[in-house]
Amino acid sequence: MFTKLNLTSNLMHSRVFEIKRYQTPYKKECISNSVSSIYSVSGWVRARWLHWRSSCVRDCKRSPTPEDARSATTPRRQTARTMFNMKLKERLALAVSAFLILFTLMLIVDLQMDYGISGHRVPLHGRVKIVDDVDKGNSAYIEFRKRFLQRSNGSNSSREFEQSAPSETSGLDTEPRTPSPPADRFEHLQRILLLQIQGKSVDHAVIIPPHKDLNVIRPENPTIGEMEDLEPSLNASNLEKFQLKIAQHELYEDGEKLVEAILKDMSTTSILHVEQKEGGTQLKLIIDYPNGVQALFKPMRFARDVQTLPNHFYFSDYERHNAEIAAFHLDRILGFRRAMPVVGRVLNMTTEIYDVTEGDILKTFFVSPANNFCFHGKCSYYCDTGHAICGNPDMLEGSFAAFLPSSDLAERKVWRHPWRRSYHKRRKAQWELQSDYCDTVRTTPPYDSGRRLLDLMDMSIFDFLTGNMDRHHYETFKMFGNETFTLHLDQGRAFGKAFHDELSILAPLLQCCFVRHTTLAVLLKYHNGVSLSSILRESMKADPVSPILWEPHLTALDRRMVTILDAIRKCVEKAENPLENELNDIV
Ligand SMILES: Nc1ncnc2c1ncn2[C@@H]1O[C@H](COP(=O)(O)OP(=O)(O)OP(=O)(O)O)[C@@H](O)[C@H]1O
Numbered sequence: 001m002f003t004k005l006n007l008t009s010n011l012m013h014s015r016v017f018e019i020k021r022y023q024t025p026y027k028k029e030c031i032s033n034s035v036s037s038i039y040s041v042s043g044w045v046r047a048r049w050l051h052w053r054s055s056c057v058r059d060c061k062r063s064p065t066p067e068d069a070r071s072a073t074t075p076r077r078q079t080a081r082t083m084f085n086m087k088l089k090e091r092l093a094l095a096v097s098a099f100l101i102l103f104t105l106m107l108i109v110d111l112q113m114d115y116g117i118s119g120h121r122v123p124l125h126g127r128v129k130i131v132d133d134v135d136k137g138n139s140a141y142i143e144f145r146k147r148f149l150q151r152s153n154g155s156n157s158s159r160e161f162e163q164s165a166p167s168e169t170s171g172l173d174t175e176p177r178t179p180s181p182p183a184d185r186f187e188h189l190q191r192i193l194l195l196q197i198q199g200k201s202v203d204h205a206v207i208i209p210p211h212k213d214l215n216v217i218r219p220e221n222p223t224i225g226e227m228e229d230l231e232p233s234l235n236a237s238n239l240e241k242f243q244l245k246i247a248q249h250e251l252y253e254d255g256e257k258l259v260e261a262i263l264k265d266m267s268t269t270s271i272l273h274v275e276q277k278e279g280g281t282q283l284k285l286i287i288d289y290p291n292g293v294q295a296l297f298k299p300m301r302f303a304r305d306v307q308t309l310p311n312h313f314y315f316s317d318y319e320r321h322n323a324e325i326a327a328f329h330l331d332r333i334l335g336f337r338r339a340m341p342v343v344g345r346v347l348n349m350t351t352e353i354y355d356v357t358e359g360d361i362l363k364t365f366f367v368s369p370a371n372n373f374c375f376h377g378k379c380s381y382y383c384d385t386g387h388a389i390c391g392n393p394d395m396l397e398g399s400f401a402a403f404l405p406s407s408d409l410a411e412r413k414v415w416r417h418p419w420r421r422s423y424h425k426r427r428k429a430q431w432e433l434q435s436d437y438c439d440t441v442r443t444t445p446p447y448d449s450g451r452r453l454l455d456l457m458d459m460s461i462f463d464f465l466t467g468n469m470d471r472h473h474y475e476t477f478k479m480f481g482n483e484t485f486t487l488h489l490d491q492g493r494a495f496g497k498a499f500h501d502e503l504s505i506l507a508p509l510l511q512c513c514f515v516r517h518t519t520l521a522v523l524l525k526y527h528n529g530v531s532l533s534s535i536l537r538e539s540m541k542a543d544p545v546s547p548i549l550w551e552p553h554l555t556a557l558d559r560r561m562v563t564i565l566d567a568i569r570k571c572v573e574k575a576e577n578p579l580e581n582e583l584n585d586i587v
């Protein structure tokens with residue numbers, strides 16, 4: 001009994017600890033009230049029980065009487081009498097306490113499920129209504145997936161299990177594979193684009209023409225500098241100038257010269273100071289350069305050809321520094337320009353990290369058995385000796401992302417992504433269960449008008465290309481309101497599986513059947529012209545730590561492109577011939 005009680009109290013402790021980690025401030029207050037009421041209520045119940053027991057010692061502990069023998073139901077009657085004798089107030093209190101205990105338990109279970117192990121404590125802006133939990137079996141996503149898998153020649157779905165273990169992959173299969181010339185040029189989609197440019201087919205349900213797209217019309221497009229009435233000073237750094245030029249509809253203009261200048265600054269300027277970034281799940285460093293310039297550093301953990309471990313969930317995958325670099329280039333090539341510039345650099349861990357940092361992180365440095373200089377920092381994932389970041393012997397490669405403007409200059413708003421995953425190993429997210437999930441999103445602000453839903457479609461395409469399943473939240477600049485672009489931040493978990501195309505990342509597009517004319521035009525341009533992989537490979541050659549991507553990841557881009565175009569074509573066909581398609585689906 002004693003052990004059991006102890007176990008229960010341990011469990012309670014660990015649950016209270018879990019609550020502390022995952023709750024939102026409102027829920028925190030609510031839960032702590034409930035938890036304290038568990039304690040006070042259970043204290044009250046104990047006092048009540050002790051009182052009852054002491055009165056029982058007086059009245060109940062006696063030799064059995066003939067009366068007792070006559071009635072087998074006496075104890076029950078006594079309990080009933082005791083209950084009856086209880087004051088109404090006491091009975092009410094008992095009922096309330098039982099309810100509170102149940103409610104708290106439900107809340108704890110719900111929170112653990114909701115926040116999984118990622119532990120994000122961001123306010124849930126733009127919440128999406130929860131509707132039915134039933135899979136009606138006809139969702140575009142499920143249906144496309146079914147067809148896709150049926151058609152699959154095995155290169156997409158099965159090879160993920162054939163991935164070599166990380167240590168075995170090095171040096172293998174690195175020859176560039178030229179994809180066979182595309183047989184399918186998606187001419188029907190091209191025709192629609194042409195018609196829209198000619199001012200026809202402008203009410204298309206799937207492809208949103210430029211003149212209806214706020215990202216193209218841009219009635220206003222002020223910069224942060226204009227909004228804040230600030231101009232860069234004479235000795236302003238390139239980054240400061242860049243930050244003031246960030247506009248409502250894009251981070252930087254097409255061909256912006258400051259991008260190259262920032263990349264050069266971050267990869268060559270001397271490092272003044274380093275500190276660990278608070279928050280986030282994996283280790284990141286804030287790098288200080290002269291003139292107030294800052295970068296976010298993610299360290300290299302393993303070689304380019306090491307893939308996500310087959311038994312790792314997306315949320316327990318390591319971050320890849322090269323994924324950040326590649327994603328920046330890809331974002332730019334696709335014409336989004338919503339990712340901050342990122343560059344690679346090799347650091348001397350002694351002079352450029354150890355000597356210029358202070359505090360707790362210093363205590364985590366050590367020399368490994370292989371005589372390499374290592375450290376692990378402090379964070380909630382992989383910050384221990386077993387997962388240390390090691391130099392060779394003290395040279396360490398990493399990615400350097402240009403710092404976003406400080407919150408004093410431009411505060412950001414964090415939004416919960418409507419298609420976020422459950423971050424729980426057994427639980428599914430709402431969008432995976434509800435076939436008409438997009439209808440719910442479409443009618444919920446800010447997705448019911450303007451550019452936001454189209455931005456999420458772009459993000460879904462971008463993430464599907466890179467294989468990034470970790471899009472739990474996204475951010476916008478507050479000062480621009482809702483009609484502004486969504487930042488493409490945190491691509492650390494992209495480019496993890498070269499031989500697997502994760503169709504669920506495309507769920508927003510598949511469920512909404514909605515895409516920008518301009519985005520489709522770019523996709524078709526690369527599909528029918530010089531391939532996306534070639535353009536990306538070329539763009540990344542300029543990086544100091546090139547080659548950035550393992551060739552199979554580049555090949556995957558061209559393959560995934562076909563899947564996206566196929567999905568859009570299917571949406572178009574469905575919109576144009578709804579009846580015929582329904583019949584086909586049944587057959
Ligand atoms: N270039 C940047 N400049 C300044 N802040 C940034 C930059 N990139 C990301 N951040 C901020 O740092 C936070 C953590 O970054 P990031 O998401 O890359 O790390 P993470 O460890 O993967 O976090 P999480 O586990 O929450 O996904 C982001 O939420 C963002 O607000």
Ligand SMILES: [Mn+2]
Nearest residue numbers: 470490492493
């Ligand atoms: Mn992340």
